Amino acid sequence: MSLPARVAALTVAFLAVAGGVIFVVAHYLLGGPPTVDFAASGGQVSVVMQTDASSDPSAVPDHPTWVSYFIKSPVTGDWVHTTLFQVPAHTQVHMTILGYDGSTPVRNQIWGQVSGTIGDVAYYGGAPVRTVSGWNGPYLIQHTFAIPGLNLNVPVEAGPGTCSTGPCTNKAHSTTTFSFETPAQTGSYRWQCFVPCGLSYLDGNGGPMQTIGYMMGNMQVVSS
Amino acid sequence: MTPADAVAGTQRREPNHGMRIFLIWLPIALAADLIIWFVWGPHMPPGDMSSSARSQQFDINVMAVMAAPVMAFVLTYGVYALVVWRHRAGDEEDGPPIHGNTRIAVTWISVTSAIVLGLAVFGTVELVAPAGAGAGEGNTPIWKPGGGAALQVQVIAQQWRFTYRYPQFGGFETTSLVLPVGENVQFDVTSLDVVHSFWAYQLGVKADANPGVNNVAFTKPEHTGAIQVRCAELCGLWHADMTTVGTVVSTPAFSSWAASTRVQLAALTRNLPPYSLTYDPNSVSQLGKAFQQAGLTGAGGGYYGPQYPVQP
Numbered sequence: 409m410s411l412p413a414r415v416a417a418l419t420v421a422f423l424a425v426a427g428g429v430i431f432v433v434a435h436y437l438l439g440g441p442p443t444v445d446f447a448a449s450g451g452q453v454s455v456v457m458q459t460d461a462s463s464d465p466s467a468v469p470d471h472p473t474w475v476s477y478f479i480k481s482p483v484t485g486d487w488v489h490t491t492l493f494q495v496p497a498h499t500q501v502h503m504t505i506l507g508y509d510g511s512t513p514v515r516n517q518i519w520g521q522v523s524g525t526i527g528d529v530a531y532y533g534g535a536p537v538r539t540v541s542g543w544n545g546p547y548l549i550q551h552t553f554a555i556p557g558l559n560l561n562v563p564v565e566a567g568p569g570t571c572s573t574g575p576c577t578n579k580a581h582s583t584t585t586f587s588f589e590t591p592a593q594t595g596s597y598r599w600q601c602f603v604p605c606g607l608s609y610l611d612g613n614g615g616p617m618q619t620i621g622y623m624m625g626n627m628q629v630v631s632s
Numbered sequence: 633m634t635p636a637d638a639v640a641g642t643q644r645r646e647p648n649h650g651m652r653i654f655l656i657w658l659p660i661a662l663a664a665d666l667i668i669w670f671v672w673g674p675h676m677p678p679g680d681m682s683s684s685a686r687s688q689q690f691d692i693n694v695m696a697v698m699a700a701p702v703m704a705f706v707l708t709y710g711v712y713a714l715v716v717w718r719h720r721a722g723d724e725e726d727g728p729p730i731h732g733n734t735r736i737a738v739t740w741i742s743v744t745s746a747i748v749l750g751l752a753v754f755g756t757v758e759l760v761a762p763a764g765a766g767a768g769e770g771n772t773p774i775w776k777p778g779g780g781a782a783l784q785v786q787v788i789a790q791q792w793r794f795t796y797r798y799p800q801f802g803g804f805e806t807t808s809l810v811l812p813v814g815e816n817v818q819f820d821v822t823s824l825d826v827v828h829s830f831w832a833y834q835l836g837v838k839a840d841a842n843p844g845v846n847n848v849a850f851t852k853p854e855h856t857g858a859i860q861v862r863c864a865e866l867c868g869l870w871h872a873d874m875t876t877v878g879t880v881v882s883t884p885a886f887s888s889w890a891a892s893t894r895v896q897l898a899a900l901t902r903n904l905p906p907y908s909l910t911y912d913p914n915s916v917s918q919l920g921k922a923f924q925q926a927g928l929t930g931a932g933g934g935y936y937g938p939q940y941p942v943q944p
Contacts, residue, residue, distance in 0.1 A: 515824055516788065517903040518795050518805045539899040556793050556873070559807060598873050600792065604825065613791060613825050618869045 441490035441621040444479045448496040448632055455493060456480040458506040458581070459551055459564060460574025463489070467575060474616040475509060475551075475605050475623065478575045487575030491599070491625025496632035498592045500526070503553070505564050507582035508571035511548035512603050514563065515612075517541065519552045519602040522586070524560030530586040532565040540565075550582075551601040555627060558597060562586050590629050600624040649716070657708040661701035668696045678836045681859070681880065683777075683852040684766030685836030691758050691765075698747060768821060768839030768847040771909070777850050782816035785809070786907070789821070789828035789841035792870040794861060801890045803907040804897040809861060809878030812886035813853050821847040822910050829865035832878065838864060846909035853880040 409417075446453040458478045465472040468489050478487040495501055514520055520540040522530045529536050532547055540547050540563045548566040565582040591597075601623040604612030616622030673693040680686040759765050763777040786797040788805070797805045809832075811817055821830045821839040828841040830849075834857070839849040856879075863874035881889065894901075905911060 516790055516795065516805075517905070518807070518900065520903055521897070521900045523807075539903065541903040556807075556876075598870055600870065602790070602793075604791075611825055613868070617791070620869075624870070 443492040443494050445494045448499045452500045454502045456504045459509045461509045461570040462572045463574035494628040495590050497594050497629050499590045502587045505584045507567040508576045509550040510570045511566035514603050520563050524558050525586040525588045530562045533583050551603050555597050555599045594629050597627045653712050657705050661704045664700040665697045681834040681855045687762040688836045763850040766836040766851050768849045771846040773848045777816045782818040784818050787821040787830045789823040791825050791868050792874040799907045802894045804894050804901045810889050811853050811880045812883045813856050813880050816852050819849045826867050827865050828863045828867045831862050831864040833860045844910050856880045
């Protein structure tokens with residue numbers, strides 16, 4: 409092989425490898441779900457989420473069949489397919505979770521206990537709830553919203569039916585509300601669902617249970 | 633080399649290298665051992681918060697004291713060889729032929745054998761004497777602590793959090809690990825999903841958490857304070873964040889905490905399955921029936937089913 413041919417082959421090979429590395433790094437660093445920023449007003453923020461049994465492929469092209477959370481943008485009012493949100497430190501967060509998924513009991517009933525919220529209470533359609541059985545009612549639950557670092561856990565009430573075209577806006581749903589204080593310590597606080605709800609995955613633990621943007625995410629606490 | 637040079641070389645009086653190396657090595661080894669035992673030793677991991685941690689710290693100190701002279705000898709010999717036997721400019725002489733040295737060989741084999749066998753015996757004794765040294769002993773532990781019944785704490789691992797049940801206090805389950813000082817503790821470690829590992833660092837306790845298996849580990853907290861608990865088995869995306877902080881408190885404080893928590897969590901305890909050393913939330917054969925009975929419509933895997941009736 410002539411020298412120019414060898415140089416050309418080497419250049420092409422180098423560019424291919426470098427391009428692959430750049431693609432992988434960019435995919436991991438830039439390809440994740442967006443972060444929804446909630447600015448405090450008077451030391452309080454309102455965060456609205458929804459859960460869906462599955463999603464419209466146009467909204468969630470990667471895994472439309474996966475169960476997922478959505479977060480409502482406080483700026484545009486649009487539902488954003490993400491589980492990353494940002495709130496100020498030392499702020500009261502008023503959380504509303506609209507439930508468009510059916511009932512699934514918890515694997516461990518301890519996650520039926522409300523903890524870490526203001527008053528250690530959550531509200532299902534306005535009714536106060538402190539402990540929920542996944543099997544015996546009167547309420548059925550579908551997922552949990554838990555921030556282990558804050559010892560916060562809230563079982564989310566099951567919806568009256570399931571919506572398979574999330575984000576949903578015009579179907580019957582449950583409404584779970586609660587409030588909690590963000591810590592003074594800034595940083596990243598992971599949150600997750602403790603109901604193994606990865607349908608078709610072993611023990612329900614795979615897929616959406618292991619992927620940011622579906623049933624787990626981060627609450628970024630920043631300086632207020 | 634001329635014959636005359638060879639004769640001159642054989643007539644050169646070699647210093648006693650062995651003695652010189654020994655005299656250099658001895659103070660280094662002594663200093664290292666004294667520093668390790670008296671200065672470094674009290675700060676060796678995992679500390680002395682519990683009987684098992686104190687035992688592990690002692691073991692690590694003994695190992696370090698044994699290893700330091702060996703390492704010092706290797707380094708001393710290496711440096712001595714570089715300084716004394718290095719190649720010098722103009723020296724083209726071959727080294728003397730080596731024919732073996734029975735005394736050195738016997739000494740070497742004897743000393744290294746004694747060290748290895750001694751440590752084997754020492755390690756076995758140290759595993760037995762402190763009731764398993766804080767390690768998981770499986771569901772039928774051979775080594776148990778004396779001194780009466782231990783406080784039972786069930787450690788339940790799940791992605792990605794540890795929870796704790798106290799069967800001697802009504803079986804309540806909590807995310808808080810609270811232990812009394814001065815009492816034997818029996819950890820019954822299990823998992824609800826994948827393989828985890830319960831590692832209470834300051835207590836010197838580490839036991840694998842396997843689904844469907846009860847893994848028992850013993851310890852005895854000897855000081856009050858905080859315990860860092862973390863998962864020591866890669867268990868999924870948030871494995872690194874599967875950490876909590878437990879506490880060791882006085883016996884009265886523990887009794888007060890247990891009594892108040894039992895009352896506070898009474899409603900939750902009624903929803904828990906009866907206390908069991910293992911749980912089988914993955915009974916697929918029960919799953920379809922359970923879903924039908926409960927009218928379930930959502931996604932999911934296996935859960936505590938009807939085979940675990942609620943507690944009265």
